Amino acid sequence: MDVSQYLEIFIDETKEHLQNLNTQILNLEQEPDNMDTINEIFRAAHSLKGMAGTMGYKRMQTLTHDMENVFSEVRNGNIKVKDNMIDVLFQCLDALEEYLENIQGEADEGTNENEHLIKTLNEIMKGADSTPVANQEAAPDKKAAPVQSAEESKWNSIVLGDSESTVISSALSQGKNVYGLTVYVQESCILKAARAFLVFKAVEDLGEILISNPSSQDIEDEKFENDFSIIVITDAELDTVIKAASEVSEIEKVCGGNVSLDALATEEEAESKPEAAEVAPSTEVAVKEETEAKPQSAPKQDKKPAAGKPVVNRTVRVDIEKLDSLMNLVSELIIAKNSMVSITSNSEAGNNSSAFNEQIEYLESVTTNLHESVMKVRMVPIESVVQKFPRMIRDLQKKLGKQMELYMTGEETELDRTVVDEIGDPLMHLLRNAADHGLESAELRKERGKPAVGSIHLDAYQDGNNVVIEVKDDGNGIDVEAVKRKAIERGVITAEQGENMPDKDIVNLLFLPSFSTAKTVTDVSGRGVGLDVVKSKIESLSGEVDVKTKLGEGSTWSIRLPLTLAIIQALMVIVGDEKYAISLGSIQTLETITKQDIKLVQNEEVIHLRGTVIPLIRLDEVLDTKTKKNPDEDLVVVIVKKGDKLAGLVVDELIGQQEIVIKSLGKFISKLKIISGATILGDGEVALIVDANALF
Amino acid sequence: MDNSKLSRAEIEKLQEQDVNFVVQQINQYIVIRLGEEQYGISINYIDNIVRMQHITRVPKVANYIRGVINLRGEVIPVMSLRLKMGLAEDEETKATRIIILKIEGHGNIGVIVDEVKQVVNLDENQVEKPAYDKAAEKEMFISGIGKSEGNLISLLDLNAVTAEKE
Numbered sequence: 033m034d035v036s037q038y039l040e041i042f043i044d045e046t047k048e049h050l051q052n053l054n055t056q057i058l059n060l061e062q063e064p065d066n067m068d069t070i071n072e073i074f075r076a077a078h079s080l081k082g083m084a085g086t087m088g089y090k091r092m093q094t095l096t097h098d099m100e101n102v103f104s105e106v107r108n109g110n111i112k113v114k115d116n117m118i119d120v121l122f123q124c125l126d127a128l129e130e131y132l133e134n135i136q137g138e139a140d141e142g143t144n145e146n147e148h149l150i151k152t153l154n155e156i157m158k159g160a161d162s163t164p165v166a167n168q169e170a171a172p173d174k175k176a177a178p179v180q181s182a183e184e185s186k187w188n189s190i191v192l193g194d195s196e197s198t199v200i201s202s203a204l205s206q207g208k209n210v211y212g213l214t215v216y217v218q219e220s221c222i223l224k225a226a227r228a229f230l231v232f233k234a235v236e237d238l239g240e241i242l243i244s245n246p247s248s249q250d251i252e253d254e255k256f257e258n259d260f261s262i263i264v265i266t267d268a269e270l271d272t273v274i275k276a277a278s279e280v281s282e283i284e285k286v287c288g289g290n291v292s293l294d295a296l297a298t299e300e301e302a303e304s305k306p307e308a309a310e311v312a313p314s315t316e317v318a319v320k321e322e323t324e325a326k327p328q329s330a331p332k333q334d335k336k337p338a339a340g341k342p343v344v345n346r347t348v349r350v351d352i353e354k355l356d357s358l359m360n361l362v363s364e365l366i367i368a369k370n371s372m373v374s375i376t377s378n379s380e381a382g383n384n385s386s387a388f389n390e391q392i393e394y395l396e397s398v399t400t401n402l403h404e405s406v407m408k409v410r411m412v413p414i415e416s417v418v419q420k421f422p423r424m425i426r427d428l429q430k431k432l433g434k435q436m437e438l439y440m441t442g443e444e445t446e447l448d449r450t451v452v453d454e455i456g457d458p459l460m461h462l463l464r465n466a467a468d469h470g471l472e473s474a475e476l477r478k479e480r481g482k483p484a485v486g487s488i489h490l491d492a493y494q495d496g497n498n499v500v501i502e503v504k505d506d507g508n509g510i511d512v513e514a515v516k517r518k519a520i521e522r523g524v525i526t527a528e529q530g531e532n533m534p535d536k537d538i539v540n541l542l543f544l545p546s547f548s549t550a551k552t553v554t555d556v557s558g559r560g561v562g563l564d565v566v567k568s569k570i571e572s573l574s575g576e577v578d579v580k581t582k583l584g585e586g587s588t589w590s591i592r593l594p595l596t597l598a599i600i601q602a603l604m605v606i607v608g609d610e611k612y613a614i615s616l617g618s619i620q621t622l623e624t625i626t627k628q629d630i631k632l633v634q635n636e637e638v639i640h641l642r643g644t645v646i647p648l649i650r651l652d653e654v655l656d657t658k659t660k661k662n663p664d665e666d667l668v669v670v671i672v673k674k675g676d677k678l679a680g681l682v683v684d685e686l687i688g689q690q691e692i693v694i695k696s697l698g699k700f701i702s703k704l705k706i707i708s709g710a711t712i713l714g715d716g717e718v719a720l721i722v723d724a725n726a727l728f
Numbered sequence: 729m730d731n732s733k734l735s736r737a738e739i740e741k742l743q744e745q746d747v748n749f750v751v752q753q754i755n756q757y758i759v760i761r762l763g764e765e766q767y768g769i770s771i772n773y774i775d776n777i778v779r780m781q782h783i784t785r786v787p788k789v790a791n792y793i794r795g796v797i798n799l800r801g802e803v804i805p806v807m808s809l810r811l812k813m814g815l816a817e818d819e820e821t822k823a824t825r826i827i828i829l830k831i832e833g834h835g836n837i838g839v840i841v842d843e844v845k846q847v848v849n850l851d852e853n854q855v856e857k858p859a860y861d862k863a864a865e866k867e868m869f870i871s872g873i874g875k876s877e878g879n880l881i882s883l884l885d886l887n888a889v890t891a892e893k894e
Contacts, residue, residue, distance in 0.1 A: 655787045699835050704788055717784065718795075
């Protein structure tokens, strides 16, 4: 079978399952007895095995198979979860990830057999066989027999409601036969739902199907493993019914038997006496069946909020190109709208323009809404990226021999898909930094009166048109003096410069390439390739990164990213005889100042505005053009902010606020710092977008 | 005409022609004028030819980049072929055109030319390798000289033309 077309889906789903396993095994470490978690792990491992097998990745399948065996023993209570077992399981996950990477790279799983892992897994299994946990020894034996029979005829486990019981008793009293059937579909069967439908049809020819498990809806949606059970009311003999059902092709076997009311678990019974010896096995199977039949739905009862989230993201996978084309259409719609706006404003004289204006306003609201909903489609929660961090911190904890705990909030914060894909590495760098450089050793922490376990916070939240992600630790903070010494030593700054530099600027030196203050190079961090990479990555996403620190108390790194990248609200201005756009997100206020308001500080023009001194930037000079205004005229100043810094941009005239579509200048115009892109105006002309952040 | 009734000789003749067509590669060029000289641009690179239009200046770029234009909703950079080749500044006339080139891996770029004259077919025999003269800056952009109806056409090496100048 040619499976290459499924490769992408396989990779995606495997990633999801691996992530899920990672999270769940972490949970398991915390609560070794949580049955929900164990079931969840088992299910994920099982799906992984099946998928790897289908795709023909034998080694991957073998490894997951052995993992599944271990989980299955855990689930049956034959082995207890131990620390070393968790370690082995994590190693297995890493090995699986390695396979996946190979598959992603060259559509082949590679040749690493991971024999030692398989051997260790088998040893864990053997340990289970030879030393069964003492107080459990009787239980498995007792359960074995009933479970076995329940396995064969699962129809016994169908839970009946009041109405069904009534129907059955009246049918029996009328002398009809009531049979329970369990139909097993061949494992290789592709269209299980279709086969099930044929079985239903064949049986309905003979009688009436009272109830099925899973429900007929789930069967139709193929939400069942390889078997389903039904209860039939019929005049025919049991053999006839079984034969009719077995005649459908790709049906492996059909088991059946008479149904009597007392043999079946009624609803009340199942609820009121879940521990009752006779009912227990069947309800257990029923629960198991249900969860297996709907692998996508969340576990019903959750003790922990963490497990309460849907196991797998219910997503529709949309080709990003399709979204892009949708996005382009919206862009064009907006451009068309803008040109209509410009026509009306040009022919103001027309009297019949009010109806026209109304229509434009309508069009405007439509395009804005359309834009918003398309953008929302592109938004994904950052959860997919941050999920892997608890595991990473756990590994770091062992590697560094420090105790630490990661607290995360705001995982649901959404960002553009392209941004989310890119922020993983920078965040990882910051977290590793916090763990390695930030947090002190336990002894030192005790000395300083801090709790022995260091805490690292990862918080994400939306702030206006930006999303802020903060990495905060309660560790040592940045030693400004050490940074300064290092910078002078490296010749980044002179000793003299160092004297006059504010602390903030010194800390920012850390973002320069090849700057690492760690005295020893570890493989966690300290190779001097970290922070400058973080900075350039974030800046390539039009974001910025900042750090606040206090020696002895910890540091906070914050990443600020724009919510959307394609369409923004902008202020249109005129400089010289050219039009420019300035993103509204960075504009603080608009001011008109007189020539006398301009003061000189260190030969730079500044203005004094409501208690703050703001440097002036003459846009005409920056943009190599010439202002058309008389030097004595009042100046129009756009106050822009970046973080807590302000600057005043001097422009000739303001045109107004507009929604603009950002277009790239193309690869032939090498990256310009002050121009972040271009946009097409209503009259078809191109206006450039001034990147206010680059002017600071 | 019924194809099946072609004689064997006729089929062979047709095949021979076919082979000849493949062997003798014929390339199509658009002939443009810059000042007094004629240049050829391989049609494989040409996406579009548009009239001169308003070009939005972009600050802080190389002098030969004139700016950007809006081509049906896309922003396309435009460069002056004259300035790039070290000739005098463009003189805008009614005949001035912008030729939009499509360069693999780099996207589109427009080049300003004085006039678009015609399309010529040149086979390999009609193209000569240029005599290299390092002194002349514009020679660096020529990949060959084509002869057509007594005219000499300098064929532009578009990768060199669009490459960033140091």
